[in-house]
Amino acid sequence: MEQWQLWPDSDAFLLSEGAFSHPLYVVQTQQTGVGGMALLTLLHQRSAAGIVALSRRPQQEMVSALDAGADVVLPLNAPPDHLMAALRAVQRRCAPRAPAMLRAAPPTELPWTLRPTDHALLTPDGTRIALSANEIVVMQSLAQAQAHRVQRRELLQALWGEQAGDMDNALQAMMYRLRRRIEQASRWPAPVHAVARVGYEFRAPLNLG
Template sequence: MDNPNTPAPESALAWVGLHGTAVRVGEWPVRHFEDSDDFLLSGLAHRFGAYVVESRQRGVSGLDLLRLVRRRSDAAVLLLSAEPLQDFVPGLQSGADMVLGLDAPLEHVAAALAAVERRRGQAQAATGHWTLDRQQLKLVAPDGTEIALTDSDAVILQAFADAPDQRVPRELLLQRLWGPDGAGMDNALHATVYRLRKRIEKNGRLLSPLQAVARVGYEFRARLQQA
C-alpha cells in the first residue's frame, strides 16, 4: 500500500533505473522504480506526468521501454545513457524527447524536462481552446490558467472571437477601442496589444497566440471561444 505522502502518478515523475535517488527533479516529485519490470508491473506505467528512463535495464531494455511508454503517453520523456552519443539517435527514434549522459547533473535533467514542458505548452497553445469570459473579465488558457483582463483587453479579444479567421484589421480594433476618435492612435493600439501579450505570458505558462500581421493588423493564432 502506498504511503499517503507519496505523490499521485499524474503529478509525479517516474524514474526507472538504479541511479534514480533524487526526491525531486525541478518541480517534479519523483517515484523510483529499480528496473523496467518493477515499473511495468506497478500498473502505473502510463499515468505519470513525466519520465526519466535509464538505457540499461534489467528486463525490458530502456529503448523498448521508451517505445512502450510513448504508445500511450505524450508526457515528457528523457533517456539517460552511459553512452549518450551512441544512444542519441536510437533514443529519439524510440520516443525520447532528449538524451543525456547518465552522469548528467540533476540540474541538467531538471532543465531538460522544463525545456520539453515549455515546448509542449507552446504546442498546446497552438492547438487547444482559449476561452474569453467577458462577464468575469478573464481569459482561460488551454491548461486552465486564468488571466485577468482589463476592459480594453476584453474588447480586443472579443474582436478576435467575432472574426471568422481570428484575424482583425488594425482599423477595426481602433474603432472598437476608441470609436470615431480612434483614427491616428496606432501607437496607443500597439501599446495596448503589447501589454495584453505580456500579461498573458506573465500569468500563464504558454506563449501568447496574439501576433501582429504585417500591413493587416493582428491575429489570434489559436482557437478562441467565448464562455
C-alpha cells in the first residue's frame, strides 16, 4: 500500500486538490462537516476507488453505509490487520473496473459557461446550476482572472469590502458549498480548487455568456 494521506474532517478533504483521484478511501461515518453517509455517496458517484467505512455502530449503520457506496463496513476499533486485509480485498475487487470508469471521466479541456445575468453556471453538457449572488461574484472573478486563478485577498475584497479582514472562514465555507452545489446538481467533478498559499482556481475553460 502507498503512503496514506489524512484529512482532519470531510470539509478539508473536499477542498483538497485531487480529492476524488485516490485509489482507496477509509471513511469514518461520524464526520465534522459533511456527514459520513453523504461523503460515501459523493465518493461513490465521483470515483471508481474502493471504500472502507469505519463506524462506531457498525451493526446499525452497515446497510446505510453499503447503500451509500462503501464496499466494506468495519468497527471503528477494528484491529489494524483486519483493516489492511479489508483494504487489500477491496483493492483487488475494484481494480478491474477502475480503468473503464476513469476513461469515462470528463476531460478538463471541455468548456464551462458562466451566465451572470441568469445567476447560472452551465456544465460542458449544458446542465444548468443555479448560483447565489456571492457565488456569481466568485465565479466572475475566476472567469476574468489569468489562468482562472484568483488570490484569496482579492476574493475577500470583492465579496465583503472593508469587512473582509475576518472573513477567511466564511470564504472557505462558501467555496466548499460551491463545489458541493456543482457536484450535487450535475454529477460532474467541480473544477474549483484551493491553491495553497495563493487562493482558488477553476481548472477548466470558463467562458462568460
